[in-house]
Amino acid sequence: MDLLAIALELKTNGVKPKIVTDDYSMQNVASQMKIEFIPLATRGIRRVFKWIRYCPACYKKYLSNFNSTNCSVCGTKLKRKPKKKTGSKKVN
Ligand SMILES: [Zn+2]
CATH class of the missing domain: 2.20.28 (Rubrerythrin, domain 2)
Incomplete structure (x- = not known):
């Protein structure tokens, strides 16, 4: 959760942080906090x-x-x- 705390702090300072994580719970929290995240391992699996x-x-x-x-x-x-x-x- 430290990473999210840092990201949130950056966000309040007007920076747009991006979290690189494959942790789904982290991704959930990040999206709730409107913080962008980049999944790593799932990248190749997504149907994009x-x-x-x-x-x-x-x-x-x-x-x-x-x-x-x-x-x-x-x-x-x-x-x-x-x-x-x-x-x-x-x-x-
Ligand atoms: Zn041509």
């Missing part, structure tokens, strides 16, 4: 897809927040797909 955008013509990749729907290189309409780990390739 990161999307990447890519150009199907020239394969340039864009961040999902790229603010155009067309490729800046060749003008082709961008496609998007969920970002996933590229499988480990065996190198002989």
Whole structure:
């Protein structure tokens, strides 16, 4: 609970603290105190897809927040797909 006390103190001082914790009770208390928290271990489990955008013509990749729907290189309409780990390739 010390961490929360520190966070709350920071908050009253006008700082926006973020707590990194996987403790659900801590997360509960933090959210009740309107303190942001960042879960660590659960990050990969959450069903939040990161999307990447890519150009199907020239394969340039864009961040999902790229603010155009067309490729800046060749003008082709961008496609998007969920970002996933590229499988480990065996190198002989
Ligand atoms: Zn392109």
